[in-house]
Amino acid sequence: MSAPSAIRVLVAKPGLDGHDVGAKLVCRALMEAGMEVIYTGLRQSPEAIARAAVQESVDVLGLSILSGAHVPLCRAVAERLRGLGAEPGELLWLVGGNVPPGDHESLRELGVRRVFPTGSSFDEIVHFIEKEARP
């Protein structure tokens, strides 16, 4: 049996929100857990994020949003993914940041598999990805 290749993760900051501490910390935690991480940097358009996710054929797409604009941004990312022929549900799509519990369901309906609100532990995120990325 050959060693399994590393899980590939795209971590992206959509929209104009400049709070990138959380996104970068998660990048480090995932790298430390042996995953291959691509970080887009700030201010990415939904189009650019969807394109990167498809072109890089990642297993996991993680969006970090703290401005409160998560619903419109995730809606736009889902549309762009479909436009590129990818079903949002085929990716392990995660969202982290300031997402109030009342909005979790709206994001799930768009194809987001799980929301990790501010304060989630690295272990929680890593374990979830390891379990769900390649079932």
Add this chain to the structure above:
Amino acid sequence: MSERDDDRGVVWDSGLVIEPVYTRRHVEESGGEGRIGAPGEYPYTRGIHPLMYRKRPWTMRQYSGFGSAAETRERFLYLIAHGQTGLNVAFDLPTQCGLDSDDPMAEGEVGRVGMAVDTLADMEEAFEGIDLDRISVSLTINGAAVPIVGMYFAMARKRGYDLSRLRGTAQNDILKELVGRGTWIFPVEPSVKLVGDVMEFCAQHVPRYSPVSVCGYHIRESGATPAQEMAFGLAIACAYLDHAVERGLAVDDVAPGISFNFDIHGNLWEQVAKFRAGRRLWAEIVKERYGANNPRSMQLRMIAGGGGGGLTVQQPLNNAVRGAYYALASALSGTQTMALCSYDEAYTIPSEQAALLSLRTMQILMEETGVCDTVDPLAGSYFVETTTNRMEERIRAEMDRVQAEGGIVRAIAEGRVQAEVNRQAFEHEKKVQAGEIRRVGVNCYVQEEESREIEMHPFREEEARAQVARLARVRKKRDDAAVETRLDVLYRVARDGRNVMPAVMDAVEVYATVGEICDVLREVYGTYVEPIRF
């Protein structure tokens, strides 16, 4: 009471090892008391004014703004009516990134985290009926400082204020924005040049206005230690001074316009030592390295408080208690202005109630506790003087290291400061998650079934649509030919490397938008590309 027999030593975030007991010997070994001086006198260890709060209580200036100019104005008036003495304006992200409300990238963001400003009309509405002589206004704007400060000046001038007497502050610190916070627009070099344009314009025409507020704050929030926060902040301030001096400005014409914005969370004593040390280091740098003669050039004036990094989403009311301690630390540190993050600010725009509680926290501290009774009450403490000396060494060492590696501008342009700060944030967060650094409600005294009694600030799509419609109306009513002519002038001025501020003022007066002005500048300067480095 239980005795602690597991004392593994105390080490501050900045790396100082703390003794259980301090004596005169520690003060002497750390350099003595020779450089404390008197309050209001060089090197200002004890504060920049001789009588500090006995004569000038700190200004209270909560960060606020959301939705439209009209909604923001209502919050301003509310805070003023309750005794707030300054305003600190929050702009929405499109405004901060130099985009108009009808830009596709602004979708979902208009008015969300601050006030939307597209044209001078918004600025006029926000401050209508507010006396700009009585209330000092601070504009939290960085990448888009040039059009926003231009609009503020144009608004003031239109209302009959004499610019040569106008007071206030613009954040306008782009270098820290590249380290944390992220509302950059242009590449590093032209960005620094634009900071310099505002400095120069103010030195010549608005001399009482502070054109730059250097923010160690966001660097600390991004993960830097308190010593690094001060070191990087002072290094950035030096970078702006260097630039100004290179342009031929006299240090005593620009240094008094530089103010500072620092963070307060974590160890109370470490904050006090950081500020006492930072004050005298800045005084010494400006005097010795830049040859300043004006005492105002050497005085580190600051807003201190905030403390967002110390707040938690868990058990949010605890943040109100944290805020009170941060306010105390801030007063013991000799700040000129104070602002506190509200207890709900870890996840939403503060509610009216939360914003008011922050204001009341500062008022109680000022009116009821006696903290203003005497200047720098901690001076002479073996512990405080020793740690002030030791913090100064640390800050100086960090500054020397950055200098030896090519200076702060290069370190930021290459992403080295960002990587270092983030590495530290990661180590810190791991310690919190492992329970080594204790956070109440996070890794100790956790409540399983907690009710989060937080009222979320509503985002109203119709407000955003109204802002877009308002912008359309302004565009329709204005003289497009005049806008075009003045934007052409701006293009030429920018291309020729001259100061853009006069041309920007001319353009905003005929209602050119923030986006149009920034587009012209983007055409000349290009756009910043973030160096990504781990």
